Amino acid sequence: MRVGITGANGYVGTILRAIFAEEGHEVIAFVRPNRATSETAGVAEWRPYEIRRPPSGSAISDLDVLIHGAWDLTLVSAGDVWGVNVSGSQHLLRNAADAGVRRVIFISSMSAYEGTRQLYGQAKLACERTASSLGAVSTRLGLVYGPGWGGMAGALRKLTNLPITPLIGARSHQFTVHEADMAAAMVRIAESDMPLPEPVGLANPEPVPFRRLMKEIAASQGRTLHTVAVPWQLVSGVLKAAEALHVPLPFRSDSILGLVHPAPEVPGAERLKQLGIEFRSFSLDGDRPSSGILRRHS
Amino acid sequence: MPSSIIIGSGPAAAAAVLALSERPDEKITVFDPGTVLEAETQEVISRLSKLRVDNWDEEDVRRVSLQPKRIQPDSLPEKRSYGSDFPFANKGQLDGVHAEGRVNPAVISSAYGGFSNVWGAQIMPFSAATFKGWPFAFSDMEEHYRTILRHIPFAGESDDLEEWFPLIGSPDPLPPLAPRTQMVLANYDRHRDRVRSTGITIGRARLAFSAPECQPCGLCMTGCPRSLIFSASHSFDRFRRSGRIDYHSGLLAVRVDQEGDTAVVQARELSSGRIQRFTADRVFVGCGAIGTTRLILGSLGSDQPVHLSESAQFVLPMISMKPTPDPRARREFTLNQFTMVIGRDDEGFDVSQIHFYPFNQAYYDALPGFLQHRAAAFATDRLLSRLTVGLGYLPSWASPKVRVSAQMSAAHDELPQITLTSEGYSEAKVRGKYVPPMLPDVIKRIRRAAPYLDLWPVTPQMLWSGGAKSYHFGGSFPHASEPDSGSATTDRLGRLSRWDRVHLIDGSVFPNVPATTFTLTVMANSHRIAREAMHLAN
Numbered sequence: 001m002r003v004g005i006t007g008a009n010g011y012v013g014t015i016l017r018a019i020f021a022e023e024g025h026e027v028i029a030f031v032r033p034n035r036a037t038s039e040t041a042g043v044a045e046w047r048p049y050e051i052r053r054p055p056s057g058s059a060i061s062d063l064d065v066l067i068h069g070a071w072d073l074t075l076v077s078a079g080d081v082w083g084v085n086v087s088g089s090q091h092l093l094r095n096a097a098d099a100g101v102r103r104v105i106f107i108s109s110m111s112a113y114e115g116t117r118q119l120y121g122q123a124k125l126a127c128e129r130t131a132s133s134l135g136a137v138s139t140r141l142g143l144v145y146g147p148g149w150g151g152m153a154g155a156l157r158k159l160t161n162l163p164i165t166p167l168i169g170a171r172s173h174q175f176t177v178h179e180a181d182m183a184a185a186m187v188r189i190a191e192s193d194m195p196l197p198e199p200v201g202l203a204n205p206e207p208v209p210f211r212r213l214m215k216e217i218a219a220s221q222g223r224t225l226h227t228v229a230v231p232w233q234l235v236s237g238v239l240k241a242a243e244a245l246h247v248p249l250p251f252r253s254d255s256i257l258g259l260v261h262p263a264p265e266v267p268g269a270e271r272l273k274q275l276g277i278e279f280r281s282f283s284l285d286g287d288r289p290s291s292g293i294l295r296r297h298s
Numbered sequence: 299m300p301s302s303i304i305i306g307s308g309p310a311a312a313a314a315v316l317a318l319s320e321r322p323d324e325k326i327t328v329f330d331p332g333t334v335l336e337a338e339t340q341e342v343i344s345r346l347s348k349l350r351v352d353n354w355d356e357e358d359v360r361r362v363s364l365q366p367k368r369i370q371p372d373s374l375p376e377k378r379s380y381g382s383d384f385p386f387a388n389k390g391q392l393d394g395v396h397a398e399g400r401v402n403p404a405v406i407s408s409a410y411g412g413f414s415n416v417w418g419a420q421i422m423p424f425s426a427a428t429f430k431g432w433p434f435a436f437s438d439m440e441e442h443y444r445t446i447l448r449h450i451p452f453a454g455e456s457d458d459l460e461e462w463f464p465l466i467g468s469p470d471p472l473p474p475l476a477p478r479t480q481m482v483l484a485n486y487d488r489h490r491d492r493v494r495s496t497g498i499t500i501g502r503a504r505l506a507f508s509a510p511e512c513q514p515c516g517l518c519m520t521g522c523p524r525s526l527i528f529s530a531s532h533s534f535d536r537f538r539r540s541g542r543i544d545y546h547s548g549l550l551a552v553r554v555d556q557e558g559d560t561a562v563v564q565a566r567e568l569s570s571g572r573i574q575r576f577t578a579d580r581v582f583v584g585c586g587a588i589g590t591t592r593l594i595l596g597s598l599g600s601d602q603p604v605h606l607s608e609s610a611q612f613v614l615p616m617i618s619m620k621p622t623p624d625p626r627a628r629r630e631f632t633l634n635q636f637t638m639v640i641g642r643d644d645e646g647f648d649v650s651q652i653h654f655y656p657f658n659q660a661y662y663d664a665l666p667g668f669l670q671h672r673a674a675a676f677a678t679d680r681l682l683s684r685l686t687v688g689l690g691y692l693p694s695w696a697s698p699k700v701r702v703s704a705q706m707s708a709a710h711d712e713l714p715q716i717t718l719t720s721e722g723y724s725e726a727k728v729r730g731k732y733v734p735p736m737l738p739d740v741i742k743r744i745r746r747a748a749p750y751l752d753l754w755p756v757t758p759q760m761l762w763s764g765g766a767k768s769y770h771f772g773g774s775f776p777h778a779s780e781p782d783s784g785s786a787t788t789d790r791l792g793r794l795s796r797w798d799r800v801h802l803i804d805g806s807v808f809p810n811v812p813a814t815t816f817t818l819t820v821m822a823n824s825h826r827i828a829r830e831a832m833h834l835a836n
Binding site: 077080081083086087094119122123130133 | 471475478481484488622
């Protein structure tokens, strides 16, 4: 298959372009102009792409699969997020549908659930609605962790390196997914023609208490976690103030909402089982794929 | 050789020509008063259209961007097209037209292209439910909507408005939207269920303009220097260049009639006063609803008053708590950017609609004088970064009627004198203004959605336009299923019982006028009439 991936230089995009190449697919990486990296292994072609200027249908009509993962995380106001990320994503999804791309996969987030207060989740939900109306698949990724340590998991890992880790949302939980499981699931969905009209969660359905999550991340680095509970409203306020002053930060204030108000459950687990997709329970012991849990059926 | 006469050069006339020109041997004659933009201004436009926006001469821009002119107090000012009032100029077509009270007297255009030289370019179909009272269904109109949307430039996007107003055809995406529009669309998406529980749906504008070629310059509302906004004159330019029509300007139709199987039109030469006589197999009358009504009443010799349905207009400023960047520092496209539909039923029939415009110079000009003073700059900056202006419409069944009373002239070749008055609906009062009862309900719903959308209506500053100001009026001779022996209704081909070869093709035949945008349906219906009439002839 010829598989196009937007956001191919991001944490998830990097994992996906590697797995699709390993599986023998032709990977077309859509990245910001002049961002084609020297590490070209597995990429058949680099194409310039900007989320705010999505390519026309003719520029993607040669694809069998399009996985849309690009998202500008530097934007903080609702207007900007909608003007760039939502609008750009919706145009791309429509162009892909019009161009007859066989399988279009929108990378969403477990932060996207009805009633979410998080701007990021609400924006992803808006794109999911468009994806659903076009027959595209929305995959809600849980907290992706693994040897690459990128994204939110990477940011949390950095926090555990502090002498004392501020712990917010200690009573909340996260749904997690190992990099390898997420990648394998994505390949399976891309290869399949099974209709998936409702969003599916790529995450183990067992909620992981946030304190345990942080403890295990610290332990995987040989550290003991020392925490101090901090009201999330205080952290959110500080981050908002910093954002207003355009101070670059590893966390957005909006991300705090995602940590303290997580999704209640992982959707679509039964549908994914029909495709032979399951996800391992959270564990960082050895940080290796636990054989036998991820099953792939041909 | 079959032959047709089209009276007028506005959108209805253009759509009829489009249909008739499908038959290669159809002889098509078109005439109108044909007032055009002054030659000197046309030269300026031509110069600007060849340059990139950054290279425009300031004096040229100033000349073609004169702001709308206030004609009546407490009413929306009259638009200008490239600084000119030619779409409203009286070349004789307004002689004998009298308007009472706040009713707008400039209701018949002499311009080549008619009022489409100054329209808002918004194009949505009517909802399927709107056609319940019509002698044909939405499904009968769909192919005509599609044909028209292929003929004109079309920009728009898929969104919730499609539930009632299908996105027919393949529109181009809109140019980048203003920050305030982005903010409202974001708020709507974020709180969609709560907003929709108030009956409000929001979507992006759908516009008849060539969006891919747009270099935002902020001059949409005073006339696009690159002529990207559709005007019926563009269609007629093409028809003329291709030699498909025989076009005569400087003529004002004063009578239509039928002699045997021949349709007859008498028209006065505006330069000499001489009467010319035209004959054809059929005549299609598209002078705009009031122009057509006047011509038909005169031709019938009827002094019975008729009532036009109007989708009445209001202007509602809105304030947001959260500011967006100062709009004066940006260059946007300044046509309508998003549309709010306020529905009071589940089928898209009983709806009001509001079109929201990003900042343009007219906003600033409309501010109270003290806010335009340098000393008030701080307050004005804050205000403009929070202000949105909506141009709203109520459906005709919730709006006052426009009564047209005709007084016949003794001369056979004179149009009758007509008097326009506004009738009905003075029950409800909003901040001292008598308005139809639907309007307070609309405002109440907007207030309920305001905390989610961050759009708060400023009702003290609301303008309620006078009669016939919306230009969305018609229904003087509405389509009806049952044959009518008198002069009140037309059949589905726009024919009165007296003539079977005279077709009315503009808004005058609409059984009602919903709050939805008007012109696309005028064009689609005219196209349908002309197409069906052509098949009838075959």
